[in-house]
Amino acid sequence: MTSEAPEAQADEKTVRGRQLYDHGATTITALAADPRFSYCMYVPPEVTAETELVVAMHGTGRAFVDYRNGFAEFGRWNNCIILAPLFPVGVLGDGNRDGFKYIAEGDIRYDHVLLEMVKEVELKYGKTFPQFALFGYSGGGHFANRFLILHPERLWAVTIGAPGSVTLPDPTRNWWVGVADVEDRFGVTFRPEEMAKVAVQLVVGGADVETWEITHKPGGRHWMEGANDAGRTRPERSKTLQEALQAAGVEARYDLLPGLTHDGMKVLDTVKSFFAEVLQRRRTG
Numbered sequence: 001m002t003s004e005a006p007e008a009q010a011d012e013k014t015v016r017g018r019q020l021y022d023h024g025a026t027t028i029t030a031l032a033a034d035p036r037f038s039y040c041m042y043v044p045p046e047v048t049a050e051t052e053l054v055v056a057m058h059g060t061g062r063a064f065v066d067y068r069n070g071f072a073e074f075g076r077w078n079n080c081i082i083l084a085p086l087f088p089v090g091v092l093g094d095g096n097r098d099g100f101k102y103i104a105e106g107d108i109r110y111d112h113v114l115l116e117m118v119k120e121v122e123l124k125y126g127k128t129f130p131q132f133a134l135f136g137y138s139g140g141g142h143f144a145n146r147f148l149i150l151h152p153e154r155l156w157a158v159t160i161g162a163p164g165s166v167t168l169p170d171p172t173r174n175w176w177v178g179v180a181d182v183e184d185r186f187g188v189t190f191r192p193e194e195m196a197k198v199a200v201q202l203v204v205g206g207a208d209v210e211t212w213e214i215t216h217k218p219g220g221r222h223w224m225e226g227a228n229d230a231g232r233t234r235p236e237r238s239k240t241l242q243e244a245l246q247a248a249g250v251e252a253r254y255d256l257l258p259g260l261t262h263d264g265m266k267v268l269d270t271v272k273s274f275f276a277e278v279l280q281r282r283r284t285g
Contacts, residue, residue: 022124025072028065028086033116036091040065041121042072042082052156052279053121053129055114056084059138059264060097067135070265074272078279081125083132085117101142101165102176102222103150104185111147111186115154130154133275137161137264145241149179150186152194157278159271162204162234162262164214165227166241169195169248177226192248199278200245200252202238203267205260209233234262 021027026041044051054075056067068084075082087100087110099105122128134155136144141163148158149167169192170178179190214234216227230240235256245252255270 031117032120034113037113038086039117040068040084042068042075044076044079047125047127050079051127052080053132054080054082055132055134056082057136057140057143059140062086070268078276083117083121085114101139103146111150131156133157135159135271148195150188152191152198155198156282157199157275159201159203161264161267162208164234166230166237168241168244173226177224192250195250200250201255201274202242202252203255203270204235204238205262206235206256206258207260208235208262
């Protein structure tokens with residue numbers, strides 16, 4: 001009777017561990033570059049040269065696992081890794097729920113945190129993702145809107161879902177209402193010509209009309225002049241953003257879903273159809 005060498009046992013453990021934990025619905029992982037932040041993924045059975053990356057950004061409720069699961073079937077049948085970040089409430093100890101929505105919070109740059117997550121995924125799977133698709137709903141829609149403005153070269157598609165407040169591509173107003181001072185704040189220039197290369201979708205429910213959470217008032221954490229100028233409700237603000245993008249030369253699809261209130265999971269079929277169309281064009285040239 002022979003027994004396996006320790007090296008063979010270790011190799012089997014490594015292989016089986018990768019199959020169990022690194023493919024399919026993965027466990028939750030702390031970001032090595034900053035363990036305050038975590039992510040989970042769906043990874044298809046094989047990562048190939050054709051595999052693409054889709055980022056699903058949570059909203060204020062931090063339902064990141066739900067969004068990962070909601071995109072998992074899409075990932076399997078379209079050969080995409082689904083990356084679902086977690087940006088916790090109160091990272092700086094102050095209970096702030098909204099920091100990630102506006103990209104910068106104290107010394108944290110949430111756009112950079114996401115890009116570090118992408119790097120970690122690249123290293124783990126031996127595959128680079130110079131561009132990826134980004135979905136965000138509600139608070140995640142805030143983030144997606146602003147990430148598009150700051151990093152258009154990193155995106156092949158973006159869905160901006162029902163943001164409570166929007167940043168318009170307006171070079172006459174300062175951040176976060178407009179983009180006049182993005183170079184001073186973020187070290188990047190406003191590049192509408194790069195944004196025009198990204199497939200853009202805005203999606204919002206037609207009955208998503210409550211305003212209690214999205215109306216800015218003087219003295220509020222994110223109050224500034226013009227904070228409510230894009231409209232009263234989420235559909236109005238999304239439509240204003242679409243029109244402003246179009247005026248800046250950025251084609252943007254506007255999907256208003258009749259009868260839908262504020263429910264991110266119920267927009268996913270519309271989003272997945274959009275991503276599938278863009279992905280097909282991307283792969284076939």
